[in-house]
Amino acid sequence: MKLGVICDGISRDLKHAVDVMDEFHLEYAELQFVGEKEVGDHTKTEIADIDRLLKDRGKPVSCLSRHIFAGTTTANKPGDELYTQHMDALKRVIDMAHIVECPLVRIMTNKKEQILWGKNGAEKWNVAHGAWEATLLLIAPAVELARSEGITLVVETGNGTMVNSNYTARKLIDDLDARDILKVLWDPANNCWCHERAFPDGYDEVRQGYLGHVHIKDVRVDTPRATLEVTRMGEGQLADQFKPMADAMRNDGYDGVVSFESVYHPGNGNFEDGFRQNIDLFTQIFG
Secondary structure: OEEEEEHHHOOOOHHHHHHHHHHOOOOEEEEOEEOOEEOOOOOHHHHHHHHHHHHHOOOOEEEEOOOOOOOOOOOOOOOOHHHHHHHHHHHHHHHHHHHHOOOEEEEOOOEOOOOOOOOOOHHHHOOOOOHHHHHHHHHHHHHHHHHHHOOEEEEEOOOOEOOOOHHHHHHHHHHOOOOOOEEEEEOHHHHHHHOOOHHHHHHHHHOOOOEEEEEEOEEEEEOOOOEEEEEOOOOOOOOOOHHHHHHHHHHOOOOOEEEEOOOOOOOOOOHHHHHHHHHHHHHHHHO
């Protein structure tokens, strides 16, 4: 499969990150922070420099991953100040995507309301009424913008966001009738928080044309204690699921990129050290 990395998980110095990518034969660069700026905040000159560096080094950009809509809530509405800031940022990221020839732009969703649907009494006493419908209203204009710009959006399954499972990601796409322009950015480690098992359950939700991009890391979650631990790959609760996930994606002809997300450090705060401890197993399983 096509392998890459979220570059700032190695270093925000993009040249150094690319040097390390070459060391481990990773081809696809996912950009989130470059230097001290998040994608969407760089000047035209800075974007041209980024584009030149990556093209000179033969590193296609797989995804531009700004945290669009992260931090919004169901109280936000299209046209309000915070929403407008996020939409303006999305427009800037799409402009950058055209320049660096990137096919995907990531979006997130608003903060999580825990119970969205219910029955046999829960629909009266427990459901956050209107929360899902408010989410659809927030994401719909982004979908229309992407259609007009000819760019594909990927919605990440995120911790603490309304879309925090492959089930909710697929439902968002279906409810917006957006399979042509909105895909799932599957982060199976994030989905552990809501107890969606990555394989086969999570994968079965997205295998029929919904999957657009993948992030890989390993974790242990303790939801009752509100605690998340990032682990070395193969030492967390996804250890027995990575290989069947990879085999299934190969068998189904998944043609997107699998990005390693280097958010583990071995206790010293150095994420490049964590990257080096994990990357061999990542390439072995997904390569």
